[in-house]
Each structure stands twice: as C-alpha cells, then as structure tokens.
Amino acid sequence: MARPSIVVLTGAGISKESGLDTFRDKDGLWSKVRIEDVATPEAFERDPVRVHDFYNARRRGLRNSNVQPNAAHRALAELEQRWPGEVLLVTQNIDDLHERAGSRNLVHMHGELLKTRCVHCGALDADLGEISVELACTSCREAGRLRPHVVWFGEMPLEMDRIYEALAGCGLFISIGTSGNVYPAAGFVQEVRYRPGTRTVELNLEPSEGATVFEERHYGPATEIVPTYVSQLLAGAR
Numbered sequence: 001m002a003r004p005s006i007v008v009l010t011g012a013g014i015s016k017e018s019g020l021d022t023f024r025d026k027d028g029l030w031s032k033v034r035i036e037d038v039a040t041p042e043a044f045e046r047d048p049v050r051v052h053d054f055y056n057a058r059r060r061g062l063r064n065s066n067v068q069p070n071a072a073h074r075a076l077a078e079l080e081q082r083w084p085g086e087v088l089l090v091t092q093n094i095d096d097l098h099e100r101a102g103s104r105n106l107v108h109m110h111g112e113l114l115k116t117r118c119v120h121c122g123a124l125d126a127d128l129g130e131i132s133v134e135l136a137c138t139s140c141r142e143a144g145r146l147r148p149h150v151v152w153f154g155e156m157p158l159e160m161d162r163i164y165e166a167l168a169g170c171g172l173f174i175s176i177g178t179s180g181n182v183y184p185a186a187g188f189v190q191e192v193r194y195r196p197g198t199r200t201v202e203l204n205l206e207p208s209e210g211a212t213v214f215e216e217r218h219y220g221p222a223t224e225i226v227p228t229y230v231s232q233l234l235a236g237a238r
C-alpha cells in the first residue's frame with residue numbers, strides 16, 4: 001500500500017556527532033567568526049582571501065578521515081531505500097555526509113562545500129582542493145572568478161521550486177538538528193502545518209525556535225533519536 005510522501009529537513013545538528021561544528025551552539029562557528037566577515041556576498045567582494053581561507057579550512061575538516069556519516073545519516077538513507085513512498089531529503093548542510101551514507105533523493109539548499117562555482121561562466125567544479133583567488137575555472141579558463149558553491153545570507157537558496165512542490169504533496173514533515181533561525185528553511189513547517197492529514201515532527205537536541213509549531217517532538221542526540229524514530233516509522237508504529 002502506498003504510504004505518505006515524506007520531506008525531511010536536516011541542519012547542522014545531524015552532523016555534530018560526526019565531528020562537524022554547528023553554527024549557533026555555544027561552541028558553534030558563529031562564536032568563532034562573524035557572519036558579516038565570511039558568509040555574505042559583500043564579505044566575499046571585500047575580502048575574497050579571507051572567505052576562501054574560511055572555506056578551505058572547512059574543506060580540510062570535512063576531508064579528515066575521522067569525519068564520517070553517523071547513525072542518523074545512515075537511518076535516513078535506509079528510510080529512503082525502504083519507505084514505500086517518496087522521501088525527499090532537504091539539507092541545509094553543505095557537507096557530503098548524507099550522500100556518503102547512501103541518500104540519493106537529496107537537495108543541498110545551501111550548496112555544497114566541496115564544489116566551487118565560476119561567477120563568469122556558471123560552471124560547477126567538484127573537489128578542486130584548496131581554492132585561491134588566482135585559480136582558473138576548468139571550463140572557461142578565466143582566472144580569479146571562482147567562489148564557494150554555498151548560499152550566503154541575502155542569496156536565494158537552491159532548488160526552491162522542487163522543495164515547495166514536495167512540501168505541498170507531503171503527508172509527513174520531519175525536521176532534524178536545526179535551530180529554526182534561518183529562513184526560508186525555518187518556515188517550511190508553517191507551509192504544511194495546517195494541511196489536513198500532514199504530520200509535523202521535530203527531532204533535535206533541544207527545542208528549536210519554532211518547536212511549539214510541531215505536533216510531535218523528540219529530544220536527544222541525533223544518533224539516538226533518529227534511528228529510533230526511523231525504525232518505528234518503518235515498522236508501521238508511527
């Protein structure tokens with residue numbers, strides 16, 4: 001029997017136990033660097049070397065062999081494989097841990113850390129290593145026009161039409177490891193909450209900004225609560 005379509009939204013909390021920093025927790029990235037210095041188009045225009053340094057360091061962190069998908073990433077990949085209906089995974093994360101765990105129906109709405117984009121020709125390149133302001137695009141050969149393929153504040157997140165279409169048709173929306181501070185992702189739950197028959201679930205370490213909007217809430221480390229929730233879902237217990 002067909003089961004409801006599922007949209008899963010993930011944030012930095014799902015990758016925390018894999019060794020990657022979140023943004024707004026006490027030891028998060030935004031306690032170490034200012035958003036205005038590294039995560040806006042104006043920052044990149046003003047000081048591209050600084051911004052490249054920030055993302056080069058994060059690429060090195062992601063390539064560290066200790067950083068591996070965890071049980072929560074793997075549970076979501078299993079959900080996609082075994083659920084007898086559509087599962088779209090929308091991640092705000094720019095790491096590649098979901099795909100390394102086996103998720104395939106995946107949208108990186110804030111971009112991908114291991115990709116660069118040429119602002120001259122638009123070509124995407126994967127894993128060029130350290131990016132410098134001098135590096136040339138492998139497609140158009142223009143030098144000095146590469147930027148990280150990430151979505152900064154004030155920029156349009158990626159694949160929004162695909163996301164809103166999936167939200168419009170989903171029967172279950174699950175939000176995992178996100179503080180609910182950044183829009184439009186923080187508003188997805190509002191898109192679906194009044195639709196009859198659509199359930200909304202938050203799985204997080206602690207209540208997010210919009211926690212009270214969710215019908216069902218479970219709190220704890222992602223590596224514990226996500227596999228438990230997914231196995232109950234697959235067993236038909238939810």
Ligand code: BJW
Nearest residue numbers: 011012013022023024092153154177178179182183205222
């Ligand atoms: C665990 C755990 C464990 C810990 N287990 N859980 C007013 C002024 C100016 C702008 C705006 C404004 N109001 C709204 C805006 C728009 C702006 C915005 O939202 N600003 C807010 C700050 C107010 N948004 C934008 O500019 C976006 N673009 C846009 O809106 O375009 C127009 C548009 C409108 C409508 C439709 C379509 C388009 C772009 C936002 C780009 C965000 N970019 C970043 C950086 C990406 C690159 C990079 O990584 O460097 O994306 S910012 C950063 O925040 C990153 C994240 O994806 C994003 C969300 O963070 P996330 O994932 O929620 O992490 P945290 O740290 O906040 O939370 C972690 C959670 O995990 C916590 O709750 C922990 O408890 C939990 N946790 N350990 C489970 N083990």
